Amino acid sequence: MTERVRIYEVGPRDGLQNEAPPISTADKRRFVEALLGAGLLEIEATSFVRPDRIPQLADADELLPSLPRPAGVRYPVLVANRAGLDRAAAAGADAIAVFTAATDAFTERNIGMTVAESLDRFAPLLSEAGQRGWWRRAYVSTAFGCPYSGRVDPSRPVEIATRLLELGADEVCFGDTIGVATPRGVRGVTRRALAAGIPVDTIAHHFHDTRGTALANVVAALEDGIRTFDASTGATGGCPYAPGAAGNLATEDLAYLLDEEGFDTGVDLDRLLEAARLIASLLGRPLASKVGQAGPWRVQP
Ligand code: MG
Numbered sequence: 001m002t003e004r005v006r007i008y009e010v011g012p013r014d015g016l017q018n019e020a021p022p023i024s025t026a027d028k029r030r031f032v033e034a035l036l037g038a039g040l041l042e043i044e045a046t047s048f049v050r051p052d053r054i055p056q057l058a059d060a061d062e063l064l065p066s067l068p069r070p071a072g073v074r075y076p077v078l079v080a081n082r083a084g085l086d087r088a089a090a091a092g093a094d095a096i097a098v099f100t101a102a103t104d105a106f107t108e109r110n111i112g113m114t115v116a117e118s119l120d121r122f123a124p125l126l127s128e129a130g131q132r133g134w135w136r137r138a139y140v141s142t143a144f145g146c147p148y149s150g151r152v153d154p155s156r157p158v159e160i161a162t163r164l165l166e167l168g169a170d171e172v173c174f175g176d177t178i179g180v181a182t183p184r185g186v187r188g189v190t191r192r193a194l195a196a197g198i199p200v201d202t203i204a205h206h207f208h209d210t211r212g213t214a215l216a217n218v219v220a221a222l223e224d225g226i227r228t229f230d231a232s233t234g235a236t237g238g239c240p241y242a243p244g245a246a247g248n249l250a251t252e253d254l255a256y257l258l259d260e261e262g263f264d265t266g267v268d269l270d271r272l273l274e275a276a277r278l279i280a281s282l283l284g285r286p287l288a289s290k291v292g293q294a295g296p297w298r299v300q301p
Contacts, residue, residue: 002264006042006228007251008173008204009035011279013044013078015236015248017054021283025059025066031282032067034275035233039267040251044097047078048087064091076137080111085125094134098122100164101141101177102157105148119163126168136171138164139206143174143189144181147241154188158196161203171202173230176217178241179210183220190224204228207249210239214249215257222261229254234276235289250289252276256296269296 012032016023023031028046035043045067051058060077067075076095079085088096100118101107107115122138129136143157161172174189186205193203205221207214207229218229232248239247255267273292280287287293 002262004227005222005258005263005265006204007040007254007258007265007267008228008230009040009043009233009251010206010230010248011035011043011232011234011236011251013047013057014230015232015234015279016056017047018237018240018247019056019283022056023282025063027282028059028063029066031275031279034271034278036068036070036073038233038271038275039265040233040272041072041266042074042076045075045077048084048091048093049078049080061087061091064088064093074135076135079125081121082125085128089132094132095136096125096129096134097137097139097173098125098164098169099139099141100160101143101146101175102152102160103142103146103149106142106146106177109148115160119160119167122164123167126164130168136169137173137204138167138169138171139173139175140164141175141177144176144185145178147178154185154192157189158192158198161193161198162196165198165202169202171204171228172198173204173206173228175206176208176214179208179213179239179245179247181207181217182213183216186217186220187224190221190226194224200225201227204230206230208239209235209246209249209253210242215253218249218254218257219261222263231255233272234279234283234287234292236279236283246288250276250292252289252291256291 046060231251233251235250237247239245
């Protein structure tokens with residue numbers, strides 16, 4: 001039997017939050033429907049953070065309840081505090097993601113607190129979400145490198161991930177926030193996590209293609225047994241730390257690689273490319289991904 005790899009789609013949240021052209025709630029719903037149509041089962045749909053901080057996602061309260069809910073589909077939403085959790089609950093959420101990082105320099109600038117303080121803040125959120133029976137993911141950003149403090153010792157993200165799992169997270173996701181990781185760093189974090197006793201099926205990786213290394217990093221992680229990867233259809237999101245540069249790995253590029261490597265992703269590449277073209281056109285720009293530009297591999301007549 002073909003081995004399954006989970007593709008965790010972050011386009012509607014992590015992709016769109018860094019895109020300026022306003023997208024209507026109805027168009028976001030069309031995008032999510034197109035992603036479902038392509039076979040994606042986990043779609044991070046939006047973020048219940050302060051609307052003035054991320055105007056693009058200010059319609060979270062309206063969007064989430066409007067999404068179709070086929071069996072087996074999960075729509076995690078980002079929450080940062082108690083108010084966000086309450087809003088998510090009112091909108092019918094049943095899966096959340098919380099967000100910290102491997103370095104104090106990053107969390108202090110981004111969320112105004114140390115990593116330890118962020119864990120104190122998330123502990124009750126993870127606990128309450130657990131009592132509600134929700135699925136819980138926790139991001140560890142800057143796991144491979146930090147824009148403010150540079151190289152990150154792999155012991156650091158692994159310690160934080162261990163703590164997040166103790167606090168009730170069902171999955172930890174190591175993020176290459178600024179797109180500096182190469183396979184060596186990926187093996188460093190992955191192997192240390194496994195050696196620390198973190199179950200392989202609770203680890204996800206979130207790579208950015210800022211320096212062209214995202215797929216190489218995926219292959220390195222696959223070789224160490226990781227089977228969950230984040231990606232953004234249409235490669236939306238950019239890189240907030242390098243204006244104009246690439247950010248999120250494109251879901252269509254990831255899906256192509258995984259198909260050709262013999263894994264089952266459940267994703268139909270042609271339908272995924274339709275979703276990618278839809279979001280590119282809504283953002284008013286050409287499709288940036290490699291497979292988006294080249295198309296699927298078809299033998300010429
Ligand atoms: Mg990202």
